[in-house]
Amino acid sequence: MGLLNYSNKICLAPMVRIGELPTRLLALRYGANLVWGPEIVDKALVGGTLVQRIVNDRVNCIDFVKPPTNKVLFRVHPLEANRLVFQLGSASPDLAVQAAKLVADDVAGIDLNCGCPKHFSVHAGMGAGLLKEPDRLISILRALVKEVGVPHNVSISCKIRLLETKEKTLALVERLCSTGIRAITIHCRTTPMRNTEPANRGYLHDIVDLCKKHNVAILVNGDVSGYEDGKKLIEQYKLDGVLIARAAEKNVSCFRSEGPLSNRNLALDYLKMALEVENNFGNTKYCLTQIMQGAFRKDVRQAAQCAKSYDELKNAFALEQKHSDASGIVSAPGHEKSIMFAFENSSKLLKALSNEITAKQLAASSFTKLIVYKPDSEKIEDYPDYNEKFKSHGIDLMIASTDDLASKIGQSNLIVCSKEEHSISFEALSTHKQILQFSSTELESLYNTQEESNRANDFPNAQADFFYDILFKKIKGFNTKKEVTA
């Protein structure tokens, strides 16, 4: 999967119950760069019967299920590729390695929880219990790096709390940096401190300097309220990134650069996402009722709280819609619109699109922003600089990377994407975007035609008509249609 790049990242912190798939996917859609899953203890994966890895075609996910009940322990979506960190609870190098190996090929990072102050964790020598036994903590990290990180090409990290004194914290960080881990998250509170006490960043600069000296990424957690605050802290303390927990628990759209959504709109997005990925009903109800607090009429909240099935949850929302039209979350395209192209071979596509006819057609359909998704497999140098060409038609050209794919999908009014790229079409469809899909064979003919035509200087020619006909017919019609597939 390739090692994680932790630099300049605003991330969803690990949270049991909250950090299941719907929250993670929404966090990514709203702009989070990386997402941590909820802590799962090693024994849940390897104790008794081994967890099984199952490809779930129905929701296009990988499920880790526990026989004999086959309860889903962890569900991973392809949209999380390169951006998902699995958090492990462990007190033993052997168990940690066995458990981490089971998920290593489906996640980008594995993080050891060394900060949970809860009795069940500390009592078993896990979480903050590890801070009291640094030798064991170090041996777990070394084992994870050697036996999982290196062979599976997955990044190993840990999340710790401050110790009682600056000297003790720095001494521990120095030891952690020598284990081969790639990142440390520091929750700026000591173990006895409750979350209601303000985070202590008093000597954060020293911790940052130490990590930088060892080339280990440093991420900070504690009282980060959202996108703006995160960016400010990254700059102020020269951090690699920040992790946001409670602010995201309350409203996961805190990752949006343009500010959070109202809890009403968020609740609707959450329910739709939970349905799309078939999230466990009990978990959906728990997360949803948290989001709904104070944001819905009392009778609606009560109906949600009493719901025993997804149908009953939907009925609760139907009750709400009697009072207000909640369909406003599917934003109507305004005057200025964005179009996004997302294919595996986008540099070729951009070359094929960069002709006068395309630019004029896009401008005629009021598109002022053209977003082209650059998959990780392509180099930015492969993208010719067509900015001026499109600019002369009043269109801003923007190249989006995997990191900001979800947020760019969120900003687009129409998404033209590959039929084979399920994660893109999933995100586009679940955000209720207009979507137009082409297969790679259809596109291939466009590329080839364009290359021939370039040589003959007569683009587009008759063979490209197929693609262009469908594309522009649909683009022109897209205001009135909800979903478009070629």
Ligand SMILES: Cc1cc2nc3c(=O)[nH]c(=O)nc-3n(C[C@H](O)[C@H](O)[C@H](O)COP(=O)(O)O)c2cc1C
């Ligand atoms: C509901 C909830 C669940 C949490 N679960 C985890 C967890 O699984 N692993 C972990 O390392 N920290 C967990 N934490 C702690 C947070 O990741 C974070 O360290 C803490 O809340 C401080 O960050 P904040 O001030 O942004 O909330 C949890 C916190 C909350 C509120």
